[in-house]
Amino acid sequence: MRSVCMVLTQRLLKARYRQAVVGAGWALLQPLLMMLAFTVFFGFFAKLPSEGVPYPLFFFSGLIVWQIISKQLAEGSGSVLANSTLVTRIYFPRVYFPVSVALSSVVDFGFNLIALAVLMLYYGWLPAAQIVLVPFILVLVYAASLGLTLWLAALDVAYRDVSVLVPFLVQVGFFLAPIIYPASIVPPEYQAIYFLNPFALGIEAFRWAVLGTPVPPDVGWIAGTAVGALLFISGYIFFRQREDTFADVI
Helix, strand or coil, X not given: CHHHHHHHHHHHHHHHHCCCCCHHHHHHHHHHHHHHHHHHHHHHHCCCCCCCCCHHHHHHHHHHHHXXXXXXXXXXXXXXXXXXXXXXXXXCCCCHHHHHHHHHHHHHHHHHHHHHHHHHHHHCCCXXXXXXXXXXXXXXXXXXXXXXXXXXXXXXHHCCHHHHHHHHHHHHHHHHCCCCCCHHHCCHHHHHHHCCCHHHHHHHHHHHHHHCCCCXXXXXXXXXXXXXXXXXXXXXXXXXXXXXXXXXXX
């Protein structure tokens, strides 16, 4: 049955880049173009702090982590409805639909990591010693985003308003996460609340692990990890409880 998940992932990647002139290069071009635009407005004009890191590096390192999250939310939340013909005709665990979206985002992230490495070479920025912790940080990011995606995917089957809500959530989430600014600008008394957003922890921790920016506060690790784990566990349970009704509702 797991091979079904891999087939769905391959089909998703082919559909995403088929008949595109640049093809999979869009996975790299999109964040690079965003980096250029945001660097001009927020790095040069607004002069937002970047923890001593060149702003293009600062922004791009946060953006590529956010793209993992946004792709899962944008594509995974509607993945069950998008595959309604399979849902009504063939039985296999429906959780494979959002999971296949998560797996496909790994490919895009791989391209972006290469671009980040090139940027670091350009600026002569050596990776931090704690870069070995990146896989563990990515597990948190993927788990939290997949958990939220499972919630939204299950709800989207019954309530089509979710498909309208998701783009708004992605846009708001972009500014609630420390992508264009460091989390250090949040006053200390609000840090515990701010880091209840596990994606904020994931971005700050990834940046710390790769670029050597200040480590997230202890309260951030505790709050973000706890909420991320809760999202993943509750999302999986909720999705599995609802999946038997998908064929009837669709």
